Every structure is written in structure tokens, then in C-alpha cells.
Amino acid sequence: MKILILTGSPRKGGNTDALAKAFVEGAKDRHRVKIISVNDCKVNPCIGCNTCFSRENNDCFQNDGMREIYAELAKADMLVVASPVYFYGISAQLKCIIDRLHTPKRNAFGIKSLALLLVAASSKPSVFDAIIKQYELILEYFDLEDKGRVLTGGVNAKGDIADREELNQAYLLGKSV
């Protein structure tokens, strides 16, 4: 498979990046895996003009980092979303990317499955509830297979995740897909 991982933390080398890397380690022997970080591509928010629905190639009028992400999504079989929890949601940077999928361009995508990697400072399992609900609704809406989730609470400072079992869970998830 071609697996695209979208990582949503603006903090380079933080807990989200470490979790995504662990997944890549597990998956890379059998799949072609590419990570795109929100740090690599500046993506503006969707402004809801809907002009992409009538424009040639359904291109967005905004010529920004989404151009590359659309091209990678069009090649991907599986998408992995990795994010820190920011106020019970995914990061705003990642949400901008997701919102820009409100376009007929997505009809050309061949993505069949999703996985979710999350980190949060809180140790309460409920810190992930809102994102999980959104994830499940998206799975249902697009009829996608859920390949799995790794939820890592109790990590705040950069490097907190280093000795956590969830890194192994992400590695095994990568192996299993």
C-alpha cells in the first residue's frame, strides 16, 4: 500500500512525531510510507466559497501547501492522522487540511482505510472522546475501514513519550496493516 501520514503538531520532534515515526518503523518494510507534517506545508483554512465545485480540475483558488497534499492523497491507499489534542480537538493546522477536503477532488482519491494516532497531556481517557467521535463519523460517512487507533495520554513535554508503551503499539499497528 501507499500510506500517507498527516502529522498535526507544529512542535517539531515532539510526541506526535515520535508516535508517527514508530508507526513508520512498523510499516515501512511492506509499504511505501510518506509523512507530511503541518510544518512542511502552509495550508490556509477553507473559506467555504465552494468555487472548487465549478472550477477546472476542481482546483482551490488558494495556491498553497494543499496542492502537494491533494497530489499525495490521490496516490494513497491508506491515510493515518496523527495529532496532539488541542482543546479536545485535533490541532488547528491539521483541521485546516481536513476542511480543505470539502472538494470534489476527493472523488478521485482511492483511500480505503484510516488510522488515528493521538497524544495529550491529560491522563483522562475522555480527553480523546471528541476526536474519536469525529473520527468514527468520518469512517462511516466515507465508508472507510478503521485500521486502529493509538491514544497516548499523560505526555506533555517534548520527549515525554520516549519510554511509553504506546510507541510499541504504534509500531505494531504499522506492522499489522
Ligand SMILES: Cc1cc2nc3c(=O)[nH]c(=O)nc-3n(C[C@H](O)[C@H](O)[C@H](O)COP(=O)(O)O)c2cc1C
Ligand atoms: C494549544 C494547545 C492546546 C492543548 N490542549 C490540550 C487539551 O485540551 N488536553 C490535553 O490533555 N492536552 C492539551 N495540550 C497539550 C498537548 O496535547 C501535549 O503537550 C502534547 O504532548 C503535544 O504534542 P507534541 O509534542 O506532538 O506537540 C494542548 C497543547 C497546546 C499547545
